[in-house]
Amino acid sequence: MNIKVCGITTAKQVQQLDGLDIDFAGFIFVPDSPRYVEGKLDKKAIKNADFDLKKVGVFINPSYSDILDAIEDYGLDVVQLHGEETPEFCSDLNEDVEVIKVFHIDESVKDIDALVAPYDEACDYYLFDTKAGEQKGGTGKQFDWSILAKSKIEKPFFLSGGIGVDDIAQIKKFKHPDFYGVDINSKFETEPGVKDLAKVLQFKVGMK
Numbered sequence: 001m002n003i004k005v006c007g008i009t010t011a012k013q014v015q016q017l018d019g020l021d022i023d024f025a026g027f028i029f030v031p032d033s034p035r036y037v038e039g040k041l042d043k044k045a046i047k048n049a050d051f052d053l054k055k056v057g058v059f060i061n062p063s064y065s066d067i068l069d070a071i072e073d074y075g076l077d078v079v080q081l082h083g084e085e086t087p088e089f090c091s092d093l094n095e096d097v098e099v100i101k102v103f104h105i106d107e108s109v110k111d112i113d114a115l116v117a118p119y120d121e122a123c124d125y126y127l128f129d130t131k132a133g134e135q136k137g138g139t140g141k142q143f144d145w146s147i148l149a150k151s152k153i154e155k156p157f158f159l160s161g162g163i164g165v166d167d168i169a170q171i172k173k174f175k176h177p178d179f180y181g182v183d184i185n186s187k188f189e190t191e192p193g194v195k196d197l198a199k200v201l202q203f204k205v206g207m208k
């Protein structure tokens with residue numbers, strides 16, 4: 001099971017997460033997020049360090065050039081898209097970098113396979129997060145995962161949205177052939193953008 005820790009704002013914490021064998025580290029490029037990295041994260045340190053983990057940039061409806069600048073500045077390996085980005089936009093981007101397309105889920109979503117179908121050829125991974133009004137990420141809220149268990153999906157996906165250490169047993173029970181990883185964020189913080197590494201370690205060990 002892959003683990004992605006999102007919302008990191010210092011190079012030191014990225015280094016520490018790499019030391020914990022975390023698979024993906026996420027950086028938020030959304031200006032109104034309390035985890036926004038600009039002005040906090042040292043670009044050069046992130047770009048030049050030799051990490052095993054993959055560096056993921058998280059965006060909502062970005063311009064193509066903003067993404068290319070962030071890839072260049074921070075040496076991103078993956079781009080995670082939380083907005084209404086079209087399949088064409090994702091597909092173009094996917095020629096340069098790995099892409100995670102995010103889908104927001106609540107009880108109004110009845111057919112996951114129909115929702116993801118247009119993106120089948122346009123990204124590498126899906127990520128399922130909770131739909132919570134206008135807020136497009138970092139809500140700390142969970143959705144009912146059973147809708148995923150009933151869906152084909154047919155692409156590696158991350159489970160996301162309000163996941164914490166108390167969810168380890170439920171995650172272990174959740175079965176799907178394309179279940180690729182878990183994305184953790186706001187439930188693992190001492191304050192927004194500052195991860196509680198002891199909690200991350202507890203999660204990592206608990207998931208074994």
Ligand SMILES: O=C(O)c1ccccc1N[C@@H]1O[C@H](COP(=O)(O)O)[C@@H](O)[C@H]1O
Pocket residue numbers: 006007026028030033034035058059060082127129136137138139140141160161162163183184185186187
């Ligand atoms: O964390 C944020 O502030 C954020 C802002 C805008 C888009 C995405 C954001 N985070 C992503 O939200 C999900 C779920 O987070 P949580 O566990 O519910 O706090 C995760 O994929 C983060 O990458």
